[in-house]
Amino acid sequence: SLSVSDNLGDHMVGHVYCKFVDEEQAADALNVLNGRYYDGRKLEVEFSPVTDFREARCRDYDEGGCSRGGFCNFMHIKPVPMPLVRSMEEDVQDEIRREEYERRDSRRRRDRDRRDRRD
Template sequence: MSSYHNQHRAYGSEQDKVNCTFYYKIGACRHGAKCSRKHIQPASSHTVLCPNFFQNPLYAEQLAHRQLEKEKEDTTGAPTLLPFASKLDPSKLQQDFDAFYKDLCVELATNIGEIDEIIVCENTNAHLNGNVYIKFLKEAAALKCVSILNNRWYDGRPIYAELSPVENFNDSVCRQWDAQDCNRGGLCNFMHVKRPTKSLASDIFKSQRKYYIQKAEEEAIHGAYSRARV
């Protein structure tokens, strides 16, 4: 019994030698299917992961730059680092991201369930780039979300969705990135969160709360009316 409790406490922690700590904390691991530890996908969760869902223009720009470096390296036979400076307009990038964030929130909150939190990653490594984590207030909504999104497309691309073991993002998010002080850059294995404009996020979640309060009141009135007719 003692051994069972010890294993249960160690699950997903640094002491767990069987299950992957990064998959448990981040919902993704840089080793993928080649990881020496287990990636156990939960049967139930409040959180849905849509891997590589958000198409980050900065990522595409950096990929093109890396390709130029590789071509130069193939020509010269020596490692090549070319100067990189983004040519993208930050205000336009934020505007486009805000539109994506609003689209996602309105669609999911209206048709699936009440959202607790949405995390969008702007890392430039393959296993975190564009990952979108949607945490619902109810597990049933998360399950419904997986079923619906796996049959949907967005911006000309199919959406992939799965339940994620991540229930608390406190240990998942890179605090150094938030403080603009992450020395690992976009290749960091913790979430570099792309933030919507504060006023937009505030308005969206206030509207969502109002919508669900009104919906509950309407359902209560309808229920009372139905019982009165019986």
């Protein structure tokens, strides 16, 4: 799941939370993204000890209006546009296909090298 913070307070502005099913994939994402730049800003990626953000969400914001606005200390979760979600899902599928192709290609090369050494 993906949650984008709509808060303006310094301690929450620009935060994006992504929950992974697999810890290894989460570690891979952290390693790939940490230190990269997005929209001219350096990404600082870290693991969160929080796994369930339900208690951290602002109920008033979720119900349509928070009197504290963007400076509320509870999370204001911005909806992620469906075209972006679809695009990210396609990127994941492309990456899976690329990894599968590389594994098969690597196996083929190893097998070919073994055959060549025997001949």
